[in-house]
Every structure is written in C-alpha cells, then in structure tokens.
Amino acid sequence: MGRLDGKVIVLSAAAQGIGKASAIAFAKEGAQVTATDINGEKLKELDGIPGIKTKVVDVTKKDQVGALAKDFDYVDVLFNVAGFVHHGSILECEESDWDFTMNVNVRSMYLMIKAFLSWHITLPPLSPVWLMVKLDKFVNRCVYSTSKAAIIGLTKSVAADFLEQGIRCNCICPGTVDTPSLRQRIQDRPDPEQAFKDFMARQKSGRLCTAEEVAHLSVYLASDESAYVTGTEAIIDGGWRL
Ligand code: NAD
Numbered sequence: 001m002g003r004l005d006g007k008v009i010v011l012s013a014a015a016q017g018i019g020k021a022s023a024i025a026f027a028k029e030g031a032q033v034t035a036t037d038i039n040g041e042k043l044k045e046l047d048g049i050p051g052i053k054t055k056v057v058d059v060t061k062k063d064q065v066g067a068l069a070k071d072f073d074y075v076d077v078l079f080n081v082a083g084f085v086h087h088g089s090i091l092e093c094e095e096s097d098w099d100f101t102m103n104v105n106v107r108s109m110y111l112m113i114k115a116f117l118s119w120h121i122t123l124p125p126l127s128p129v130w131l132m133v134k135l136d137k138f139v140n141r142c143v144y145s146t147s148k149a150a151i152i153g154l155t156k157s158v159a160a161d162f163l164e165q166g167i168r169c170n171c172i173c174p175g176t177v178d179t180p181s182l183r184q185r186i187q188d189r190p191d192p193e194q195a196f197k198d199f200m201a202r203q204k205s206g207r208l209c210t211a212e213e214v215a216h217l218s219v220y221l222a223s224d225e226s227a228y229v230t231g232t233e234a235i236i237d238g239g240w241r242l
Contacts, residue, residue, distance in 0.1 A: 002030025015042035017179030021211035027051030159231030175237030205238030
C-alpha cells in the first residue's frame with residue numbers, strides 16, 4: 001500500500017529539480033499525479049511513468065491556470081514549485097527583474113491557489129494541501145528573498161482562512177538543492193569553479209541537498225501522516241541556518 005494511494009496531486013515546475021523528483025515520489029506512493037511545467041520538451045521525460053500525466057502550463061498565465069483547475073473534479077494536493085532566482089542586491093535589481101520575479105514566484109501561487117480553491121471548495125470530499133517552496137539566505141538575493149518571504153505570508157494566510165474547511169497549507173524551505181538550475185546559476189557566474197566552492201563553503205553539512213530528499217518531505221506533507229500540520233515552514237537545509 002502506498003502512502004498516497006488514490007490522492008489526486010497537481011504540481012507546477014515538474015520538468016526538473018525538486019518538482020520532477022516530487023512528481024516521481026508522489027506516483028511511487030500511489031498518487032494520481034498531474035505534472036505541469038512551461039517546458040514541454042523536458043516534461044516529456046516523465047511520460048510513461050505509471051501514475052503521472054503531464055501538461056504544459058505557464059503558471060503566470062491566468063487563463064492557463066484556470067483551464068488546468070477545471071480539468072479536475074477535485075484535487076487532494078496542490079504543490080506550487082515554480083520559482084526563479086535573481087542574483088543581486090537591490091542596486092542590481094531593475095524594475096523588470098523585480099516584476100518578473102514577483103510574477104513567477106508569488107503571483108503564480110496566488111493564481112494557482114485561487115483558481116483551485118474557488119473551483120474545488122464547493123466539491124467535497126476535500127482536504128487539499130498547498131505546498132510552496134522558499135529559500136532563507138539573503139546575500140545577493142534581494143527580490144528572491146522578498147518573494148519567498150511573501151510566500152510564507154501567503155501560506156499562513158491560506159492556512160488560517162481555510163482551516164475550518166479542512167484545508168491545510170504549508171511551505172517547504174530548502175537549503176541549497178543540487179538541481180539543474182543551481183548548476184546553471186553556478187555556470188553563469190564569472191568564475192564557476194569559485195562559485196561552486198562558495199556554495200559548498202556555506203554547507204555546514206559538507207554537501208548539497210538532493211531533490212529526492214526534498215521529495216521525501218513533499219510526500220510527508222502531501223500524506224495524511226501530516227494531518228495535524230498546517231501553516232508551517234518545513235525547513236530542510238542540513239543545518240545551514242544554525
Ligand atoms: P529548477 O529551477 O531547476 O526548475 C524550475 C522549473 O520551473 C523548470 O522546469 C522551469 O521550466 C519551470 N518554470 C519556470 N517558469 C515557469 C512558469 N512560468 N510556469 C511553469 N513552470 C515554470 O527547480 P528547482 O531548483 O528544483 O527549484 C524549485 C523551487 O524550489 C523554486 O521555487 C526554487 O526557488 C525553490 N528552491 C530551490 C532551491 C535550490 O537550491 N535548487 C533552494 C530553495 C528553494
């Protein structure tokens with residue numbers, strides 16, 4: 001028996017990294033997973049995995065998010081994973097960087113949660129979990145940190161407002177996770193070798209987190225094992241913050 005048998009789960013940014021690892025872990029535990037991403041080509045890597053259906057969705061587009069929500073009679077779990085990392089202090093953050101980041105990282109979650117909640121709230125049985133992801137280090141991450149702080153506020157607000165309907169909302173706060181976008185960010189630095197050393201130097205555990213380790217936490221939060229957990233920031237950072 002799987003820990004997520006029969007659960008209907010929708011997630012964004014499932015083509016790589018944490019989203020992909022979580023989609024695979026959800027399906028392994030018996031969930032019916034709809035894995036979405038803006039990148040249709042990469043999403044194809046999930047095709048053929050039992051329990052996973054894929055769909056191309058840009059989570060910043062209200063019409064696409066609305067159409068996705070209407071595909072379902074109900075969902076148990078919505079996992080909002082899409083996010084973008086802008087590098088720089090406030091002085092390097094142009095208005096366009098600010099708007100782009102807030103749009104992908106925060107407005108997309110507003111759109112997804114609102115679309116799914118307003119469509120599904122009237123349709124029992126419902127006990128969805130809304131999960132989000134944020135990061136907690138602030139150097140050269142001005143708009144990124146701002147956007148992720150906003151996600152904590154959104155998490156607590158949704159958790160408080162829909163507690164009595166049995167809807168839970170939590171966010172996941174990883175440290176540095178070894179994903180394709182992290183590798184790309186390192187490559188994009190003027191001295192990638194030094195950038196990698198810098199990333200490693202701040203890992204007190206001596207290693208990076210894997211996407212699969214975050215997926216274990218995703219499974220727990222998506223399952224009934226976490227039935228009494230809501231409005232929380234679930235930290236998985238190998239002791240980075242200590
Ligand atoms: P990633 O950056 O490797 O992949 C992101 C995925 O999001 C890609 O497949 C991309 O196509 C998709 N995407 C981008 N814009 C989209 C849009 N508008 N609509 C739909 N999909 C879109 O993923 P990751 O590194 O696993 O990060 C996932 C989440 O975790 C992000 O929110 C990120 O900020 C957060 N996070 C990552 C780390 C890390 O170290 N990797 C640490 C903490 C938090």
